[in-house]
Amino acid sequence: MNPKVKLGAVAMLAAAAMTTTSIVSATSATAAPANTADRTITAAAPGFTKPTPQGQKNAIALAGKAIAAQEKSLVKSEDDVFSLEKATSVGGAQYLTYNRTYKGLPVYGGGVVVATDGAGLKVSTLETAQKTELNLDVKPSLSARKAANKARTLVAKVESVTTPKLVVHALAETGAPRLAWEVVVSGSSKTAPSVQHVYVDALNGSILSNWDAVKMGTGNGFYNGQVTIATTPSYTMRDNTRSGLACGGQGGTPYTKSTDSWGNGQGTNLETACVDAYWAAQKEWDMLKDWFNYNGFNGRGGGFPARVGLNQVNAFWNGSYTNFGHNQANTQQATPMDVVGHEYGHAIYQFAGSGGGGGGGNEDGGLNESTGDIFGALLEHYANNSNDPADYTVGEEVNLVGQGPIRYMYKPSTNGDPDCYSSSIPNTEVHAAAGPQNHWFYLLAEGTNPGGGKPNSPVCGGPSSLTGIGIQKAGQIYLASLQLRTTSSLTHARARSATLTAAKQQFPNSCTEFNAVKAAWTAVSVPAVSGEPSCTIQNPNDFSIAVNPATVSVQAGASASATVNTAVTAGSAQNVALTATGAPSGTTVSFSPSSVTAGQSSSVSIATSASTPTGNYTITVNGAGSSVSHSTTFKLSVTGQPGQDDFSVSVNPSSATVNAGGSTSATLSTAVTSGNAQNVSLSASGAPSGVTVSFSPASVTAGGSSTVNISASSSVQAGNYTITLTGTGASAAHGTSFALTVNGDTGGTTWQEWKQYNAGDVVTYNGASYRCLQSHTSLPGWEPPIVPALWQAI
Structure with a gap:
């Protein structure tokens, strides 16, 4: 048994501070040295300079100009108003998300994401999912009460229903924009909790779309050993340095005690489970900051509490907090690093870009589950804890249902999940549907034959041998791609395009990372899409x-x-x-x-x-x-x-x-x-x-x-x-x-920045001729060779 570790003088000195640092026993059968989890922070990923306060101001000003110049491509009506919701950064790029209102009503699916360089002087992308200019009456025929009753039908056992809110539902994939009631219904299905976000047609009462904030996960129970955690002076498991982060039982109240020594090292002890979850969440927060220049789990300095003691063989994220159960044998709690990283990965996914949460389809669900696996793997590599060597398997320690790992990122088919994308993925169970993107991430990070004891990985298309760019760069690109989401539903095709765009934004002076992203998607059979970005090397500075x-x-x-x-x-x-x-x-x-x-x-x-x-x-x-x-x-x-x-x-x-x-x-x-x-x-x-x-x-x-x-x-x-x-x-x-x-034959450029071009206009760029495909105002960085969606070479 691992005895409790006393903090002694350190605790008394720290008690006067706003936050204390505690050395605690985690779920470890054998005590590890107190510095087991200490490590040298890996340097920030190369390829970016952190935006300065002036760069952030520049980006906001430039994004406003870009939106004003691109009203036509954003299908803006006279009654549309854009307002800045959040400004985040990943690596050296800045991402500004704008909400859209129509006649004062929020527009679901109408958000806009503007990406700029770190200095805020160059727009790289400007995107929205809305495809139709709004022109509709905002007076509902259906009452709010009837809308709430309709939404309740999606949850078997209803615990609470929010007051319906009138919105404009403008997701392109669901048809023409409609007036809708947005209702959030909390409760449970027959087997699991549920927090359904439901959009009810305000004219005819049909359900336009819905998505569940609860993302079910599964546990991996390895032991962290003795670790340090930040607690408040009153010895409460709440972190004053990482907003919103805390841990406690099912009632939601953080654990509190009279000493700053936590846990008994036993797998069934809930206080010990909170040590694991709390420490891992703090490390994931630090990873986002140190590796990716990302602020908190929502990109704006916000975090979320964890709960332990869930009487289920499971763990989940419900849109507000993470919740952790136990393994099937009930011998240990499901709170190891990759499970914690997975569940908080759902939070990162929910609050990234202007997606508004998570889509309701299985393909989006698979990508969401893959996101959790990716952040679990990233956390293990960042934490570098000798009690849990970093790997690309999920659930290898907890033996959740007595069959070892539940997913293998390097070869999903090991457990019967698809290695690569096919037309059946949208109808595949969400955890299995995580396979293609998990496989893509491993190939991007490690390649097909990484060596060093890491497993080889197969391909389904393209070259038979790929070289990885490292997990830190791969994570930087993937996190940046999530900031570009402008719709609640993500597909593998959109993920491919977004990661290619993110690779260019994060590593503008090289095509190496871009080409690796592209090759990895081809290797898992996700094909190119129309208007996909291309990469050309520019003068570095x-x-x-x-x-x-x-x-x-x-x-x-x-x-x-x-x-x-x-x-x-x-x-x-x-x-x-x-x-x-x-x-x-x-x-x-x-x-x-x-x-x-x-x-x-x-x-x-x-x-x-x-x-x-x-x-x-x-x-x-x-x-x-x-x-x-x-x-x-x-x-x-x-x-x-x-x-x-x-x-x-x-x-x-x-x-x-x-x-x-x-x-x-x-x-x-x-x-x-x-x-x-x-x-x-x-x-x-x-x-x-x-x-x-x-x-x-x-x-x-x-x-x-x-x-x-x-x-x-x-x-x-x-x-x-x-x-x-x-x-x-x-x-x-x-x-x-x-x-x-x-x-002549080799020169000449007539294309200009900040100029209005109409469909059919012909310009030259470096001697090549291009025809305009869509009317637009040219922005810095939108040169014809790099924006095939706007210009066709002739």
Whole structure:
């Protein structure tokens, strides 16, 4: 027997603090050293920088702009309002979830998830499950009482029924949006507890959809040995450092005692069972923080209590707390690490993304059960407890029903569960339906032949040999994918697409993880879906630079100002040093500050002197980063002193794109800026070889205009060129710039960020042509090659 371990002086010193750290006996037949569970925290998974408070503010601001720009793709009606529900992070990506209301009613299935990079400067995805613009009456025909009575029919023994709440039911898979009553009925079926979330049609009384918050699990009973747990000063099993976390009996009250020594090491002792459950939940909380930069079980710093002493051969999560029973032999409680990790994994699944809980179908249920198994395995690997070596089996220690493990993640068919996906999965019992995704996770983490004593794993398709990326990276990708849920029901096809998207978001500088995710899904026979993401390697760290306004006018001897804006376009922010060239004589250009971190702005001061020649000039602003440099231009128009005959020159449009062998035109306009009108002769310079520029007419009187004709021969080299258009008068000469892009066989990009594109529009990107498939406003990171759902290569 393992004797109780006294905390002694440590307990007395800790009693003055808000939280004490207790050394306790867990369900261990042989006492282990007090530091058995101590370990060095594994470093955070590579590939991300934790978002800063400013990055979080940036993400919220950018997400709001993205939603406003994408109202059409979000099928927003005039009566829709979006409000931020939560902002979470996984690794280096941020996920912002928005609720939708219609005429003041919550919209079930209308949530929106916006994903950005860690700096909050680039949108990677913007998703919603709603497919139809809402246009319906919000006056119910069915009373709330009748809706509650209808919902009660789904639970055999009813204990409580919530007050029905009127909502709009807009899940795409259930048909057209309908007005509905949402009712939560708690009770039990003939064999298990049940918390049914029911949506009753508010017009005809039919049940539109329902899902059960109770997710049944099964136990694995191995012993943790002597471990440390955080308790309150009054020796109550409640954690003040991890909100909501506590453990007690079936009444829901946390265990309390007069000393800080817990449990007797016996498998049937309930206080000992709470030690196991409580310690494992604390470790899972720490794992989410240390490995994935995730805050609590709900992503917002929230946790949930545990209960022990359930008189069932089972364990479950009911939407509010975890509950643990015992094995069939009733020799030990079902509170080991992988069971605890499994049940709290259901909580993570329920509160991730905008899914609103869990779907009612078996396929979603199988993915939910697999999620529990995945977090159980992750917890064992993180805790690194020698009393329970990490593995990929479920229930191997508790011998729940006398037959050893209940599931094998590396080869589910060992226990008769499917190794791979097939059309029968949606009709397979939920625990068995966990097989394909469990198998996928093992292949992603460990590969087919990991060695080191870990079991080999078969494949059902694709290459016969896969190399794993490690369980920490695999867990990071899977947790991130859950944040992208925008519907209550998840399918294997959606899981495949979401994990591929998450791999790109979490590891933007490499396609290794993305390709491993894809290969693992292929290996378990989950096929590609339409619009599936692809991966191309970008510059690891990159930025963009722009000047606003693009044209600055100033009278000789005066000063003017503009702003240089920078943004992170790939990887992490870097220091950018700013300089300028091209200023006319007598003019100085300075920056405040002279260097910025990509994503920040700088003020540009342009100071002219009385001797600065009048005219139009192109000033180049250079941004020199640590890994790459970029430049941009703005136009400076310097006017003469009052009383002098002078004029200005401008061109509209100021840029154009042509194919080699093509032509374009623009209008050059002049205006009298002081004194009298004068004759202005027109000329052009800076055109590349093979490009001709002509004017019709070749001279005008100031105040007149001329057509600029630009022709590119088939031999013109593709590229971006600046052509200066000059007007020379009797007393002054002025110029303006025209940006010409020539598309050849290997270059040219006409696609632009933050521009409205309509279905059928054709653009070029790096020399390739694409046709728009859906009308949208282009967001940063939505380039045609990486968003096949919006652009089709032609």
